[in-house]
Amino acid sequence: MTIDELLAEIESKSPPASENDIAAFEAEIGHPLPDDYRRFLAGCNGGFLGGRFWYHEGDAGIHHIGGFRDESYFSLRWTRDCYGDRIPKELIWIMDDPFGNAICLGLEGDARGKIYFWDHEEEPDPEEWDGSVATADNVSLLTNSFTEFVAGLAPGEDDD
Template identity: 35%
Template sequence: MMNIVSNNGFNKKNLITFSQKVGYKLPEDYIEFLQKHNGGYIKNSYSTYYHCGKHKFILTSMFGLGTKDDLLNQFEIYKNRIPNTCIPIGRDAGGNLVCLNLSKEKYGYVYFWDHEEENKYEKGKIAITDLYLIAESFNEFLNSIAEDSTTKLELDGYEVKKVWIDPDFLKELKDKSNK
């Protein structure tokens, strides 16, 4: 179960504006989530995606409308970097994205976008088949989120050898810290 600190201020006009901007109707289960939480900060939670087996990722935020992690701003930042049938709806601890597919085929499916694989594709040429499946609906995705009970003892012996930060994400962090 997801442990979320919800954003305030859901506004139906923002939802209509966003839907018009992306050119797709959003799935009802996702709209219900926005109405209830309007995105938010996720605490101690993870989900999984599938690529040559099952992989965990730590979910840190879900984007909202008219919020600090605004859905429309995130869409504008990533629209040429993710499939054009998807919208970014959340982020993991490593700056990767959770994406919602809005095309007729696999409508409402939720995928994982790994920024480290972005350089494999020409700008604007990434396809839905290049992402990793998380769930076949937004509600299924929500139900897949579990509490992260990893303890410090389980992490002993691991060390960070290399860190890469997405330049757009770094700019966003710097902009927020200067406010």
């Protein structure tokens, strides 16, 4: 699947994010977003897939897609505040699956540009965890880029 094909499938889209929206968010998080993800935001400012598409390698379905919207479940800002220190410091939430797990984007270091799956049922003990991707047993690498992640999406199997 291409980014354009994914954009065509997203429901409840709002108008694309502006360059000012993206730049303001980058200033807030203290990191530039990878170019492929910036292009995605410029085409879709959040939306809904309802688990209709899954990433083939990691069984990660896409439910909500983040953007700069007011609704909490579509908001990159709200989810950043909500998850806080529960998600490794090198990552941000960009999507979730139908079960409340997160699809995250790496922002810095070796994680930069990579896509990760964050399992909310396997969170480390905050007293024993240093906040990094390397020591988070509930985080697994899906792909080395957002483009690769999208290319690996396919329609989910019909449950009937």
